[in-house]
Amino acid sequence: MKNNYRTLIDFGSSKIRVGVLDNKNINKNIFLDKECQSNLKIKEFNISQSKEIIYHLIQKMEKKYGTHLDNVNLMIDTPDLFSIDISIKKKFDKKKIDINDISPLVLESKLLIQKNYNNKKILHIIIQKYNIDENEYYFFPNENIFCDNLILDIKFICFDNLIYENLIKSFKENHIFINQICCSSYVKSLDYNNYFDNYKKKIFLDIGFKKSTICVYYQDKLILLKNIPVGGDHITNDIAKIFKIEKEYSEKIKKKLNESNSIFSENSEVNLNNEYIDKKISLDLLNKVIYARIDEILNLSFKDIDLLKLIGNKNNSILIFTGQGSKILNKNSIYLKEEFDYFSEINFFEETTKSICESGLNFTKTINDSEVNVVPKKLKKIGFFEKLFHLFE
Numbered sequence: 038m039k040n041n042y043r044t045l046i047d048f049g050s051s052k053i054r055v056g057v058l059d060n061k062n063i064n065k066n067i068f069l070d071k072e073c074q075s076n077l078k079i080k081e082f083n084i085s086q087s088k089e090i091i092y093h094l095i096q097k098m099e100k101k102y103g104t105h106l107d108n109v110n111l112m113i114d115t116p117d118l119f120s121i122d123i124s125i126k127k128k129f130d131k132k133k134i135d136i137n138d139i140s141p142l143v144l145e146s147k148l149l150i151q152k153n154y155n156n157k158k159i160l161h162i163i164i165q166k167y168n169i170d171e172n173e174y175y176f177f178p179n180e181n182i183f184c185d186n187l188i189l190d191i192k193f194i195c196f197d198n199l200i201y202e203n204l205i206k207s208f209k210e211n212h213i214f215i216n217q218i219c220c221s222s223y224v225k226s227l228d229y230n231n232y233f234d235n236y237k238k239k240i241f242l243d244i245g246f247k248k249s250t251i252c253v254y255y256q257d258k259l260i261l262l263k264n265i266p267v268g269g270d271h272i273t274n275d276i277a278k279i280f281k282i283e284k285e286y287s288e289k290i291k292k293k294l295n296e297s298n299s300i301f302s303e304n305s306e307v308n309l310n311n312e313y314i315d316k317k318i319s320l321d322l323l324n325k326v327i328y329a330r331i332d333e334i335l336n337l338s339f340k341d342i343d344l345l346k347l348i349g350n351k352n353n354s355i356l357i358f359t360g361q362g363s364k365i366l367n368k369n370s371i372y373l374k375e376e377f378d379y380f381s382e383i384n385f386f387e388e389t390t391k392s393i394c395e396s397g398l399n400f401t402k403t404i405n406d407s408e409v410n411v412v413p414k415k416l417k418k419i420g421f422f423e424k425l426f427h428l429f430e
Contacts, residue, residue, distance in 0.1 A: 044098070044106045045397040046091060047221060047390075048113040048204075050075050050246035051270070051361060053087055055094045056394025057106065067101055069094050070390040074246075077115045079197050084207055092211045108214050112221040112397045115200055116248050120262040121150060121193045122165075129184040136177050139164070142189050143409050150193050158201040160220050161194040162409040165258055175256045194220050194262060219400060221393075222250035223262060225359065228396035229386055230254055238354040240380070242338060244362030246270050251338045265337040269362020272330045279326050280318055290318065291365055327365060356380040359388055 041061055047054040053073050059065035075087040099106055123146045167174040168188035208215055226241040233239050239254040245268045253261035277287035358366055366385055
């Protein structure tokens, strides 16, 4: 009976989301969430409160389904998340090649990463591009290929191995076993990417609680991933500091703006009398505070990125804001400085617990022709430990 269900946990820094997919009846799918702050920094790692919340959410799911859900897939972003790009070359001397010739090159690249970043855990291995005798392919060609030189461009998404081990240990204490850990920003953007098929170049800016992540796609391939330690919580702190109010009231102001149709530049006020505190707040000043931080997030996200080279002609390009921290931009005008005027459209993607969990569930069940899956083989009697790479076609 357990095989009928797939469980996904999105481990956010400010909210925990759990989704269970019934493989036989989608009408029985359940999605739950609960606000909870977790510290995912390496030196300050603390998920004690989150661990209890996850346990109780799983218990609720188990009561609904009448079965024990002990295996989960986990989505998470951490402040130390980063990507590494490698190009590896091999000479084939006009030999006919197929997809099986790619596996040894991927393995060689992976071993190189593990040697130089031995304290990091590889979450994703993504083949970005095949350069076959100076001809570029974003997907391995189906036709017969006789190759002299092959260059493979590979992206590795990693985070700290200590965090990985702590997550595994914490979940085991609740008798929950993790099948796979995925990068949340990457997995979400990969799924949302399908909603913007009219664009060749798609830039997703995921503004989270204390971090923001940019994912850039070209021809539906992830070409860039970058993480910065600034997010929506910094906007909350700015509002609290500038207007000299408690942080909890600052967060309520943000939520009120999320629900309103106000244009921040209007010369009006938010009246908090008898609701939170006896105070009026200028929307014009609030606008300046919020957009000062949004500008910083944009500047840091695109720092050291040549947008002209990356985007080129702004036709067929779109900037998409996602994440809890970007909700403040949903019903309000978005103004960008001229240096960010590289996009033919700017969009806010409304995320829900359902859409986030479904993106992770879709990732675990869908064959991704860019992703490399690492499957360990059993120890042989001769004493060698091998790893077999399966390239999804």
